[in-house]
Amino acid sequence: MATPTPFEFIDALAGRVLPVISPVLQPAVGEIRHRLVLLLNHVLGQEPEAMARLVRQRGRVVELSWRQWHLRLQATPAGLLEQAPEGAVAHLTLVIAEESPWVLAQAALRGDKPPVRIAGDVQLAAEVNWLADHVRWDLEEDLSRLLGDAPAHALVEGGRQAAAALRAFAASLAERFPIRGRSSGSANAGAGSADSGGSR
Secondary structure, three states, X not given: OOOOOHHHHHHHHHHHHHHHHHHHHHHHHHXXXXXXXXXXXXXXXXXXXXXXXXXXXXXXXXXXXXXXXXXXXXEOOOOXXXXXXXXXXXXXXXXXXXXXXXXXXXXXXXXXXOOEEEEEOHHHHHHHHHHHHHOOOOHHHHHHHHHOHHHHHHHHHHHHHHHHHHHHHHHHHHHHOOOOOOOOOOOOHHHOOEEEOOOO
């Protein structure tokens, strides 16, 4: 029997521990969802085209799922997002197919999209894909309002350098401890399967 790599061990441990601790973390998860919606709306508020696209989808619900966690977001008439009411039916479902936290972290550091299974409204899926491709958080601009231009630029540049170092570190670990049975060129969200429910 082959000895598991450190990251295969971590993935296996996460698979056993996360379902057990999920109920304990539920209050914190609710607060995280609330803060995430606030951040998304802050970013959307700086993008008039994104808000206009969401206005056209007002009332539509998108459900994002990973493992046992789910987030349902509803487009508002103002072109922003809110958590969908309890029991609301999702018009579009996005399921992150990769369950390994380590593999997802590697993809995020590379700037890759995770593999996603898509089901539901095709037009809404196209709008969500546009938002994912075009909406970006201008962190330096926000920091400059608080700290001034020079400190904000220095902080963001330091963050970029740290991210580059993390990418190099993750790549070296992936070469030393590859996860068996996985190819390095996994599909991204653009190659995810889509079960069309038709535009509505």
